Amino acid sequence: MQFLSNTHGCDGWGGEMAQRIRAFDWSNTDLGSIDSWSTSLTCAVQMLLASPVPMVMLWGRAGYMIYNDSYSVFAGGRHPSLLGMPVEQGWPEVADFNRHVMSTCLAGGTLSYRNKALTLLRNGQPEDLWLDLYYSPVAGDDQQPAGVLAIVVETTAHVLSERLRQEAEGAYRVADERLQLALNAGALLGSFVWDVLPDRLSGDERFARTLGLSMDDVEQGLPIATATEIIHPDDLVRVSRLIARTLEAGGSYNVEFRVRRPDASYLWVLASGRCELDAQGQPLRFPGVIIDIHVRKIAEESLLKLTHNLEQRVAAEVQARSAAEGQLRQSQKLEAIGGLTGGVAHDFNNLLQVIAGNLHLLARHERDNPQVQRRVGAALAAVERGAKLSSQLLAFARRQPLSPAVFNPRRIYEGLGELLQRALGETIQIDVQLPQDPWCIHVDRNQLENAVLNLAINARDAMKGEGVIRITGENITLSPEEGSRNGIAPGEYVRLSVSDTGAGMSPAVLRRVFEPFFTTKPDGHGTGLGLSMVFGFVKQSGGHVQVSSEPGQGTVVQMYFPHSLEPESEEAPAQVMLQEGGRETILVVEDNQGVRAAAVELLQQAGYTVLTAEDGDDAMLMLRTGLRPDLIFTDVVMPGRFKSTDLAEWAKVQQPPVAVLFTSGHTRDVLSSNHQLGADIHLLGKPYSPDALAQRVRSVLNARN
Incomplete structure (x- = not known):
């Protein structure tokens, strides 16, 4: 896993959890040292680290937990102690549930739950949570289930909102039942009769009290306009239009509106009646009742508001999830392409180095042959174009060494x-x-x-x-x-x-x-x-x-x-041209025979004494048996137990320290996190020219003093 080591083919990732996974001592678990992890495990972990959705890997029979940044937020106070812990120990309050998950998925099954209710102690106190949970087996290198990938989406807010909506609907039903009871039981705010032609409106005591009028006025009769004065201005046009339509056609009349009470507040009422017409179709009488519907209307308004807010929240959640899924798909697509292009660029750079090194040696050997010089020059120009192409591929794959x-x-x-x-x-x-x-x-x-x-x-x-x-x-x-x-x-x-x-x-x-x-x-x-x-x-x-x-x-x-927030960096001093040759001893450590042979001959032509090693193991054996070179010129990525960084650590503790110059076509995060090189790390990228090699070797050797 390239965010962990240099031994696998998955791409590198940053973020808090990638750093914690790298720093964790996995040798105390059944997973073993991180360098020995299987390809399936490393690629699965790389995938979950790239996901914005909370994901956790439960690896092995014990279900050792490896999770991403989003899951660390979900874990609350349990993070970071959950990392590397068996899942039943990490969440003891739901141990039985997780035991069932592990046994099912390691047998090849899958599980999913919608709004699963669990009580977890994320921050020391029991919390009632609802979760969407998806569990799938992850195959090991032998294609048998070796772990379980869990996707955890908390739906607590959605569940609680749905409960509120259901409670509001219940309140609406209760209010509607009260209305029916009021109609049946006569719980009225009054009754009225409007004699249309003389425009005389009369009513009972409750009607007078509802309109805030004296009983004498109501008994004698009032113009309809007096009664409509207390209707809410926002409802008046609608009520007047319905009255006019009922007067013209006759029949029943039902309308809901607000009336102003004596304390200046408004009350929702239902006016229900019927307009009687004479033989010529002219309106005669308009009897009716006023019913209190205030409780129902308030419940309806609350329900509408809650439903609107819920719809907005659901739409926002759906949109956010859709956007996250789209970003994840695009990210995974680009990461897959990046992993391929980065690996190709690495091998391509080694090939270019062999070609370039031998072309330069040929040019030096045939200095007086203009035809050879012309053709070598054309070939080297093609090598430079190939190197630029490779550099662009490494930039896309995020594997170029940076000096930020x-x-x-x-x-x-x-x-x-x-x-x-x-x-x-x-x-x-x-x-x-x-x-x-x-x-x-x-x-x-x-x-x-x-x-x-x-x-x-x-x-x-x-x-x-x-x-x-x-x-x-x-x-x-x-x-x-x-x-x-x-x-x-x-x-x-x-x-x-x-x-x-x-x-x-x-x-x-x-x-x-x-x-x-x-x-x-x-x-x-x-x-x-x-x-x-x-x-x-x-x-x-x-x-x-x-x-x-x-x-x-x-x-x-x-x-x-x-x-x-750091202070601005100082301008680097201008580089002074350095003497290109020397008489020091250089140990060249390179597993590619063609690259190694060309580098040795170039350094020997510059006057250096050159020794060689095919890999880190060979080099470490030579160093431990008494060899003390002035500089170790080593490829970054090599097979064997000892890595280039191990050689650098050995060189650092010698008295005096031995200089180290790295070379690579693709460092794979071996030298530093995310290929951002420290000031004490010297790297010569492949392919390099004889002048670049000589200058960089001389620069690193002189820096020892």
């Missing part, structure tokens, strides 16, 4: 502006908008400049060589909601954007924009690796990249880099 430092974005652009203008041409205008006081970011400056240059060249091509390219920087703070919407952790970021007014991209093109070798340019006008390199670099730097585009509307590429 803390920079102010303004300082980065000051050194990039002239280069951009030369690369883009005079017909392109560059509009740069950076804040006066931008936050600092922790990045590899050279790689960031390459990323901006790639994006600017893409923008120029999209505008067919004419127009304005805008490069903007912003200090932004993403809320949890914005972070979830953008698929990025909330917090403070510097957002660097490159935008154009070119042809734009269709949704189908946009979905594939980060895939290596995917391009819409004509043959010979691009490799399709520019955006892939940008994607890999930003992700490897702990950031996030987004592309938004529509046909005919141009394209905007946004790179998010976390705000660094």
